[in-house]
Amino acid sequence: MVLDRSGTLCAMRQQHGDVRAMERLGDRPSLNDLLAELDRWRVRAARGRGKTRLSLQDLAGATGVPRSSLANYLSGATVMPLDVLDAVVLALGADPAEARSWTAAWERATEDHLGGSGDGPVPDQLPSPATGFCGRHQALRELARASAPQNVSRCCLVVGTPGVGKTSLVLQWARSAAHEFPDGRLFLNLGGRLGEEPLNAASALACLLHSMGVRSIPTDLAGRVAQYRDLFSRKRVLIVLDDAVSAGQLRPLLVPVGPSLVMATSRDSLAGLVARDGAHRLVLDRMSAAESVALLEGLVGAARIRSEPDASTELAQHCAGLPLALRVMAERMAHRPLLGPGRLVTELQELEHTLDGLEAGGDSLADVRSVFQSSYRHLSPEAARLFRLLGLFPGGDLDLCATANLGAASRGKTQRALDELYRGHLVEEPRPGRFALHNLLRAFAAERAEAEEPPGERFAARTRLLSWYLDRAESAVKLIDPHRPLLALPPIEVHTRAPELTSAKEALRWLDDERVTLVAAIRNTAGGLEEFAWRLANNLWQYFFLRGHLEEWIETHRLALGVADRSGDELWAAITRTHLAAAHAWRGQVAVALEHRKLALAGFQKIGYVHGQAVSYCHLGDTFVLRGDYDLALDHFERAFIIGCDAGDMRARVLAQLGLGHVNRLTGRFDDALVHQLQVLDLVRQAGSVRGEALARVALGVTYLLMHEDGQASLHLRRAWIASRRVSDRPSELLALSGLGTLLSRAGHHGRAIRLHRHALLRSERLSGPGLAGKIMIDLADTLLSAGDAEAAAELRRQAASLASAAGDAHEQARAVEPPVRAPAN
Known part of the structure; x- marks a missing residue:
């Protein structure tokens, strides 16, 4: 017999002549008595089924109550509610009159068991869940x-x-x-x-x-x-x-x-x-962008949100993944049926205070600012002050030492304040040892800073933080480029110093960690701190080049150039133009680069800065090389070489001779190219410049490749690869790898060569600028042709020609369409 919810056990009970249990238990049975009686009923219900007792699974199927709950109820671990009791005794065969007797006895026994807990209904105080709940x-x-x-x-x-x-x-x-x-x-x-x-x-x-x-x-x-x-x-x-x-x-x-x-x-x-x-x-983390948009769809309607997908995503980002903020935005849209996501974003951007757009009609429980305030008021004075000061910084995350400088406190006191903020979830740790505020908390912290911190202290805090970043960036660049010329600049005062950086790789790692924060700092140097814009940018341009962060390179230097021009500082305007021009040339905007370089040269000549003039002549020579005007390029490199020699400026001489070697190589004068490149190698080795050695050996390796002196090419390219990796000079490293791939192809190892070229190409595409990828793509095309895959080689050449055109490189455009020169037979 199968137990179900239709009372089939009634027939079973009558069949076995059951005695009315409730009559023999007395007037006031205990819960234990009643549980024992229920157990007897389970035994009786199992008769004829080959079981000693009706299983929990059978009883769960008959009552709809989960097995785990039934186990707790029938063991006495949890007092069984009356509705469950009713279902159980009916399933075990009770008729309606017996079920009522069970209910009365159970209520009396429960009251006795709890000793004064009352006999009212089971309390259910849970508020209704939020409407539109999704995700999580x-x-x-x-x-x-x-x-x-x-x-x-x-x-x-x-x-x-x-x-x-x-x-x-x-x-x-x-x-x-x-x-x-x-x-x-x-x-x-x-x-x-x-x-x-x-x-x-x-x-x-x-x-x-x-x-x-x-x-x-x-x-x-x-x-x-x-x-x-x-x-x-x-x-x-x-x-x-x-x-x-x-x-x-x-x-x-x-x-x-x-x-x-x-x-x-x-x-x-x-x-x-x-x-x-x-x-x-x-x-509980903040909602992802997808979850945030899904919540808006659930509250406002999918069609309305999906009609403006980009604006909806931006609106979700504005709310920082906080459901409370998203619900406030949804309520505003529900109240104004013609208000779309795009218009709402515009309204929020026009507000003087970000959190004004997240008010909820005076309801403090639904007002984002009020919710933040309720957490802020529980902070200690030290943590509250640090929280306010963190609102002064516009973006990125800070490490312990940067935060200590912001607050003019020791590392120990700063760590304790950060720990308190972290415990209260008023600061996040997006990466180990780094702290940040999401945009809404930052807006709230900035409001508190404006209300509670005197203007002088706000200015001093920003100055301390920017000074620390500038000092640290200058230390990093000294390790990356120890031979760069130094200018006489005002000293930097730092409140709390971090352990010194010890190597170029460590310096680059620090810059990688701080890149977003440093760029944010340059964007926000108004209000008397503008000098930090061009001083920071001047320290970052070479890092941007090595890592391929082209867009940030251009943005930060445009900002720095604007500061230098407004201040009337011709030296810094010319220096900034020099670095900005290099970024535009890397991007392929040769005309823009040429204009900046001409203006930089004029500025250096006006103030008599000799090193700047020599470097400008070199950079103008590079621009003319891209345009294919080799005679004009030679003229500018020779001028730079003369200035460098006369001034004893080793750096200017190295740049000039690298340029002279490049032009001579492009025009087929390989012996003249080698003279300059070997002299550069001697200069940089004497100076101990590892990066200079990487540049010189790449140049020599390529020249020897074109001369088909494969032994010398291999020697210099391998050493170039080692030197470039020591200083993380990725462009030089990838050019060396591609050259080594060409050598492997010449030796008949086409498979290995193709893998090496493709590895270099993949990594070059992660760097900004089309020129480097185009060069390596042509090398790969040559190797594929040697391996017999003419169709793939032709397709790569078409792509390389497009990249060379985007880079404005006349020589590489010609190289992409010309058939490769075969190596002579050995």
Whole structure:
């Protein structure tokens, strides 16, 4: 016989002549008596089925109650709610009159068991979940795992930055799991919000006990804790504690053992509860861009949001992935049916204060600024001051030493303040050891700085931070390019120094880490700090070249040039034009580069800066080489060479002779090219310039390749590759690799050669500028042709011709369309 929900066991009970159980249990049976009787009914129901007792699986199928819940109920671990009891006894064969008798007896037994807990209905205080809830699938799965009955910890913490949707997440999960907590679902705000005093533990305990119908509550904290834990260790209740302020406030409210579960939200990390009490913690991150747009679609309507996809994405970014901010934006759109995402973004951009657009009609619980304020007010004075100062910096993330300079504090004090901000989720750690504010928190911090920090201190803080970055950048560049000429500049005062950088690779790693922040610093040097723009840019141009960050190179130097022009500083205007021209030439904008180089030369001549004049002649020569005007290029390189020799300027002489060697090689005068290139190699080796050696040996290797002196070409290209890797000179490294690929092809190792060319090509495409990739692509085409793949070679040549045209390189354009020169037979 199969147990179902249609009462089929009634026939079974009558068949076996059952005695009316409720008549023999007496007037007031205990819960244990009733549970024992239910067990007898399960035995009776299994008769004739080959079982000693009706299984939980069968009973779950008949009642619709999960097996795990039935196990808790029938073992006495959790008091069975009346609706479940009714389903169970009916499934076991009770008729309606017997079911009513069971209900009455169960109510009396439950009251006796709880000793004064009252006989009111099961409390269900959970607020309704937020409308339009979406996403957060991983977080919901983690909550489900953390709340499983078999887990030792009966406390789950959901923590995160203000407005990230902690309460919405918990309520969404709680409603889906409500059936697992038949003895009640409690909700209590612990008072972390603005305008409220946090609820102390004693008051919170009284509220929770009262919610369960307890009439006699002890007056002392210890008595309340004992009563609370005794009651909830015997019941299966979900206790949602919202907006907890601290571990000390929350610890007395935990239920160490039993079936009840505490689910708490907080802006604090509550580290003590995790470390000491074994609580499970979920850190809720901000929503991704896709999740943010999906939430807007759910609240406003998919058609309206998808009609302007770019604007919708920008709107989501403006809200920093905070569901609270997204919901405020959705409400504004719902209130104004003709307001689209694009127009809303424009309105937000026009606001003087970013957070003004995220107000919720005076409702402090839904106002982003008010929500931030409720966390800010709990900070110590030191952490609050650091938070304000962090709002002065417009972008990027900061390490400990930079933050210490911002706040004019020691590293130890700064770390303690950062730890407090991190615990309160008012600062993020996007990378190990680096700290940042998302854009809305930064806007709030800037507002607090403007309101609470005197103008002089705001200026001093920005000066300290920019001074530290400038000092550090200059130290990095000295390691990357130790032989660059130094100008007499005002000294830099730094409040807190970091350990010194010790190598070019370490310096480049530091610049990689700080690139976004340094660019943001240059963008925001107005208000008396403009000098930092061109001093920082002057230190970054070579890094941008080595790493291929072309767009940032051009942007920062345009900003720096504007500062230098407005200040009337002709020297710095000319220097900045020199570096900006190199970026435009790398991009293939030869005409723009030529104009900047002419103006730079005129500026250096006007102020009599000899080194600048020599370098300008070299750069003009490079421009004429790109245009294919080799005679004019030779004339400018020779002028630079004469100036360098007369002034004893080794750097100018090296640049000039590299240029002379290049022009002679392009025009087929290989012996003359070698004279200049070998002299350069001697100069840079005497000076100890590793990067200079990489440049010289690449030049020599290419010249020997064209002369088909493969032994010498291999020697110099291999050493060029080693030297370039030592200083992370990627362009030189990739040119050396491609040249070595050509040598392998000549030796008949076409497969190895193709792999080497492709490796170099792949890495060159990650660098900005089309010229380098075009050169390597032609080398690969030559190797493919030698390997017999004429079709692939021809296609690559077409692509290389396009790249050479984009680079404005006349020689490479011709090389792309001309058939390769075959090496003579050995």
